[in-house]
Amino acid sequence: MSSRFTSKLHSERVAAQLGIWLGISFTIAFVTGLFSHFMQHPPSWLLWPSRPVNLYRFTQGLHVIGGIATIPLLLAKLWTVYPRLWQWPPFRSIGHATERGLVALLVAGSLFQVVTGVTNIAYWYVWPFVFTNAHYWTAYILVGALIIHVANEWAKVKRHALPTRVRIPPEPPADARSRRRFLTTVAAASGIAALVTVGETYKPLSRLALLAPRNPDKGPQGLPVNRSAAAAGITVNADYRLLITGSVRNQLSFTYEDLLKLPQHTVRLPIACVEGWSYDAEWTGIRLKDLMAQAGVPSDATLSVESLQRYGAYGVSEVKPPHWHDPLTLLAIKVNGETLHPDHGYPVRLIAPNRPGVMQTKWVTKVVAS
Numbered sequence: 181m182s183s184r185f186t187s188k189l190h191s192e193r194v195a196a197q198l199g200i201w202l203g204i205s206f207t208i209a210f211v212t213g214l215f216s217h218f219m220q221h222p223p224s225w226l227l228w229p230s231r232p233v234n235l236y237r238f239t240q241g242l243h244v245i246g247g248i249a250t251i252p253l254l255l256a257k258l259w260t261v262y263p264r265l266w267q268w269p270p271f272r273s274i275g276h277a278t279e280r281g282l283v284a285l286l287v288a289g290s291l292f293q294v295v296t297g298v299t300n301i302a303y304w305y306v307w308p309f310v311f312t313n314a315h316y317w318t319a320y321i322l323v324g325a326l327i328i329h330v331a332n333e334w335a336k337v338k339r340h341a342l343p344t345r346v347r348i349p350p351e352p353p354a355d356a357r358s359r360r361r362f363l364t365t366v367a368a369a370s371g372i373a374a375l376v377t378v379g380e381t382y383k384p385l386s387r388l389a390l391l392a393p394r395n396p397d398k399g400p401q402g403l404p405v406n407r408s409a410a411a412a413g414i415t416v417n418a419d420y421r422l423l424i425t426g427s428v429r430n431q432l433s434f435t436y437e438d439l440l441k442l443p444q445h446t447v448r449l450p451i452a453c454v455e456g457w458s459y460d461a462e463w464t465g466i467r468l469k470d471l472m473a474q475a476g477v478p479s480d481a482t483l484s485v486e487s488l489q490r491y492g493a494y495g496v497s498e499v500k501p502p503h504w505h506d507p508l509t510l511l512a513i514k515v516n517g518e519t520l521h522p523d524h525g526y527p528v529r530l531i532a533p534n535r536p537g538v539m540q541t542k543w544v545t546k547v548v549a550s
């Protein structure tokens with residue numbers, strides 16, 4: 181090994197310890213990521229519960245903020261092991277080549293997930309592929325490679341990072357000190373990265389949310405917006421109607437004034453964007469289940485909630501029975517006591533508990549039961 185690589189921190193022990201932290205954070209990212217994917221794309225048999233109200237807000241906050249906190253860990257790990265990445269000769273045997281291929285996949289996969297995740301939440305859509313598909317499928321490849329890697333490296337983890345009785349040569353005190361200092365610095369960097377993002381979902385820390393692309397109190401009515409009414413091509417005319425149709429006993433059609441005369445309810449619910457930011461608000465409107473009862477919709481129906489939107493994705497979302505039977509699920513007309521701003525979905529938006537923000541459809545004009 182050349183003299184450039186003499187730092188004691190390029191050690192098996194540091195690598196193993198960082199490896200454990202990364203193993204934990206990748207597992208959290210994978211599980212919360214799957215949760216988010218299958219909430220947005222559930223197979224027909226899968227019915228997510230509508231409670232706890234803040235579950236998706238919590239898991240997606242963990243996914244995004246945890247992902248950001250992983251960056252310092254990943255960089256530290258790459259720095260620790262990079263002398264080994266520059267081995268010469270690069271391949272000594274088929275086994276060695278396979279092992280190195282796996283490590284290459286692991287490094288590339290981790291960097292890909294972090295870079296695409298961060299550019300996505302920063303609204304920097306520079307990639308030629310669809311982010312959600314690429315991020316989703318790479319996760320499986322990465323987790324597969326990670327499982328094999330952990331199995332290969334388990335002896336080192338056991339030797340250095342687990343409380344076992346395996347004897348390892350005592351470490352000189354100076355080395356132990358610099359190792360601890362390095363790991364503490366990495367943990368602090370990770371903690372600070374999380375701290376300056378968490379304000380995007382936890383309001384008391386919103387002033388610290390320096391890294392957060394969306395601040396929870398900036399936007400019309402003091403609430404953030406992803407797609408504005410102008411960007412979605414929304415025009416609301418006097419002929420606006422809310423139509424309840426599909427497999428219904430009575431097809432219903434309401435003008436905006438009709439909706440104002442229906443029994444109104446107020447609920448406190450979050451909007452939890454898949455990008456990690458979220459905010460709580462008080463929503464007032466008509467219970468979806470009341471409308472469905474009036475229309476005579478079968479209790480196991482799936483509802484398709486459709487928007488006036490003309491451009492872009494997310495103009496339709498599905499609402500399954502656990503969500504539309506929930507009394508908290510509204511077609512909202514007001515937010516925090518005010519008529520919805522056009523950017524928040526005027527005249528009517530869907531708001532339901534435990535649900536990704538992209539499925540809280542704005543500018544609703546039609547509910548189709550099937």
Ligand SMILES: Nc1nc2c(c(=O)[nH]1)N[C@H]1C(S)=C(S)[C@@H](COP(=O)(O)O)O[C@H]1N2
Pocket residue numbers: 403404405406407412451452453454487489492493494495496523524525537538539540541542543
């Ligand atoms: N019709 C429609 N509804 C939509 C969207 C959209 O693009 N079109 N964006 C969604 C997304 S991604 C989020 S996070 C929430 C945000 O709601 P807000 O803009 O009122 O904060 O609205 C959702 N509703």
Ligand SMILES: [Mo]
Pocket residue numbers: 406452453454455537538
């Ligand atoms: Mo979103």
